[in-house]
Amino acid sequence: MRKIWVLDTTLRDGEQSPGVSLTSTEKVEIALQLQKLGVDRIETGFPATSPGEIISMQEIAKQVTQATLVGFARSKEQDIDAVREALQGAEDACLHLFLATSPIHRQHKLRMDKAKVLETAAAAIRYGRKYFSKVEFSAEDASRTELDFICEVVDMAIRAGATVVNLPDTVGYASPDQFGEMFRIVKQQVPGIEKIQLSTHCHDDLGMATANTLAAIRNGVDQFEGTINGIGERAGNTPIEEVALALDTRTELYGAQTSLVLEELYATSRLVSKRTGMSVPGNKAIVGANAFAHESGIHQDGMLKERTTYEIVSPERIGLKTSKLVLGKHSGRHAFKEKLADMGFEALTEEQLQEAFRKFKDLTDKKKQVLDEDLLVLMDESRNASPQIYTLDSIQVSYGNQSVPVASIRLSKQDGTAIDEVAMGNGSVDAIFHAIDKASGEEVELEDYSIQSVTYGKDALGEVHAILRQGEYTALGRGTSTDILEASAKAYIDALNKLLGRKEVHGKRNITIS
Numbered sequence: 001m002r003k004i005w006v007l008d009t010t011l012r013d014g015e016q017s018p019g020v021s022l023t024s025t026e027k028v029e030i031a032l033q034l035q036k037l038g039v040d041r042i043e044t045g046f047p048a049t050s051p052g053e054i055i056s057m058q059e060i061a062k063q064v065t066q067a068t069l070v071g072f073a074r075s076k077e078q079d080i081d082a083v084r085e086a087l088q089g090a091e092d093a094c095l096h097l098f099l100a101t102s103p104i105h106r107q108h109k110l111r112m113d114k115a116k117v118l119e120t121a122a123a124a125i126r127y128g129r130k131y132f133s134k135v136e137f138s139a140e141d142a143s144r145t146e147l148d149f150i151c152e153v154v155d156m157a158i159r160a161g162a163t164v165v166n167l168p169d170t171v172g173y174a175s176p177d178q179f180g181e182m183f184r185i186v187k188q189q190v191p192g193i194e195k196i197q198l199s200t201h202c203h204d205d206l207g208m209a210t211a212n213t214l215a216a217i218r219n220g221v222d223q224f225e226g227t228i229n230g231i232g233e234r235a236g237n238t239p240i241e242e243v244a245l246a247l248d249t250r251t252e253l254y255g256a257q258t259s260l261v262l263e264e265l266y267a268t269s270r271l272v273s274k275r276t277g278m279s280v281p282g283n284k285a286i287v288g289a290n291a292f293a294h295e296s297g298i299h300q301d302g303m304l305k306e307r308t309t310y311e312i313v314s315p316e317r318i319g320l321k322t323s324k325l326v327l328g329k330h331s332g333r334h335a336f337k338e339k340l341a342d343m344g345f346e347a348l349t350e351e352q353l354q355e356a357f358r359k360f361k362d363l364t365d366k367k368k369q370v371l372d373e374d375l376l377v378l379m380d381e382s383r384n385a386s387p388q389i390y391t392l393d394s395i396q397v398s399y400g401n402q403s404v405p406v407a408s409i410r411l412s413k414q415d416g417t418a419i420d421e422v423a424m425g426n427g428s429v430d431a432i433f434h435a436i437d438k439a440s441g442e443e444v445e446l447e448d449y450s451i452q453s454v455t456y457g458k459d460a461l462g463e464v465h466a467i468l469r470q471g472e473y474t475a476l477g478r479g480t481s482t483d484i485l486e487a488s489a490k491a492y493i494d495a496l497n498k499l500l501g502r503k504e505v506h507g508k509r510n511i512t513i514s
């Protein structure tokens with residue numbers, strides 16, 4: 001299988017992401033992790049940028065010994081000298097020179113004609129080769145450069161002594177077919193091309209960095225450059241994890257592999273995200289939080305029967321323990337039953353399961369994600385079911401800090417009849433309880449009332465406990481909901497039902513029924 005070299009530029013192009021600036025300690029930490037990941041070449045910085053950049057690169061050079069360390073420079077002696085200073089302690093160093101070659105950059109930015117570009121780059125490569133055995137030359141904006149001039153530039157770079165020639169899609173303008181064709185022609189037409197390594201470096205302005213990189217690989221490049229999580233200038237660089245996994249997953253198509261330790265990808269992604277402050281979108285390929293999570297019932301059912309129905313990469317391959325089956329609005333009975341079994345609720349009858357599933361679906365209409373804690377509460381409610389003498393149909397509360405709270409409530413009785421009542425109170429909860437009292441016609445006393453949040457987040461479930469007394473009898477009721485007024489009504493009705501049910505059957509005295 002053909003080996004593809006990986007040049008990681010998270011610490012150089014990645015750090016060019018607007019708003020990102022890494023400290024020396026952070027850069028060393030990331031470089032050590034990149035070494036663990038098995039990156040062949042780590043671009044540690046652009047030392048002409050600042051004195052601090054040189055110090056960071058020197059620190060990395062002291063500690064990272066198993067990868068080639070690359071220093072970036074314009075085609076200027078002063079920049080090359082800065083790379084010499086920054087990489088002097090490196091075991092294996094490479095100078096990375098660049099100069100733009102496209103008409104737009106030549107005319108407007110560099111104000112150089114073609115001949116001057118060739119002369120400037122050749123002089124820089126020759127100067128660099130005096131100090132470095134490895135010199136990469138990048139023809140910036142290659143994808144917008146005339147094809148015959150690109151061939152001239154590559155020829156010049158080889159003659160001047162470059163060991164790697166990189167043709168970047170600097171502004172993410174290329175399309176895969178066109179980009180692949182450029183490499184095919186360069187390989188065909190430039191004499192001595194076999195003496196050097198050909199590289200590519202893509203940006204994601206049109207969302208095609210990975211596709212363009214793979215097109216270059218199919219057309220014979222030896223190295224690709226990218227960053228972890230795809231961070232970098234503007235829309236970012238090629239995400240290394242995407243290309244590495246595409247090669248690993250489709251070997252029959254590409255016939256090429258990196259030597260990355262893929263199991264380190266997830267940890268590397270998390271570290272880069274934490275240190276740069278650039279969060280990874282949930283739906284990001286390979287390393288996003290949802291990349292191995294399934295919420296839809298049909299997908300979850302498929303996953304439970306055979307993982308490969310909905311996963312082309314196994315989570316273990318990138319260093320994650322398992323896939324996740326997330327319970328939510330779109331989940332089905334198979335995943336629900338599996339989840340309950342995992343939590344120890346195995347001995348449920350079909351009826352209990354159906355009832356729990358119905359309640360679960362009701363909850364998903366109110367809550368985005370159902371957590372284990374939510375399920376525990378829900379199962380607890382089901383198992384401790386009280387006689388359904390009254391059930392809550394609807395509730396409406398009118399509250400204002402200048403007016404008296406009013407609650408309207410509709411209860412259903414066991415025989416199916418509905419009772420509507422309206423009542424006022426000192427507060428919203430008090431108004432609800434008065435309305436329930438009026439609807440039931442029972443005289444009860446509220447002995448205790450408490451609220452607690454049982455799950456997390458803005459849409460957390462609140463659990464209300466209410467203890468009611470009627471003469472010698474007391475009963476504890478529980479109610480849960482994402483709304484505490486609804487939870488309060490449910491708890492009150494639950495206590496009332498228990499009180500009436502027990503009173504009727506047992507006639508026991510002074511007993512709190514839980």
Ligand SMILES: CC(=O)SCCNC(=O)CCNC(=O)[C@H](O)C(C)(C)COP(=O)(O)OP(=O)(O)OC[C@H]1O[C@@H](n2cnc3c(N)ncnc32)[C@H](O)[C@@H]1OP(=O)(O)O
Binds near residue numbers: 013046
């Ligand atoms: C595609 C890429 O990612 S390229 C890398 C981009 N990264 C960065 O620019 C980050 C670090 N940059 C910096 O800190 C600064 O730009 C520095 C220190 C490098 C240079 O700063 P300054 O000397 O103030 O120049 P400034 O950035 O304003 O302009 C760039 C100059 O470099 C020239 N230049 C640009 N690319 C090259 C090159 N490859 N070789 C030689 N000269 C170049 C420009 O034409 C311009 O020259 P001019 O002053 O004669 O017009």
Ligand SMILES: CC(C)C(=O)C(=O)O
Binds near residue numbers: 098140169201
């Ligand atoms: C490799 C360099 C020149 C680069 O970052 C680019 O062209 O995007």
Ligand SMILES: [Mg+2]
Binds near residue numbers: 013170201203233237
């Ligand atoms: Mg770039």
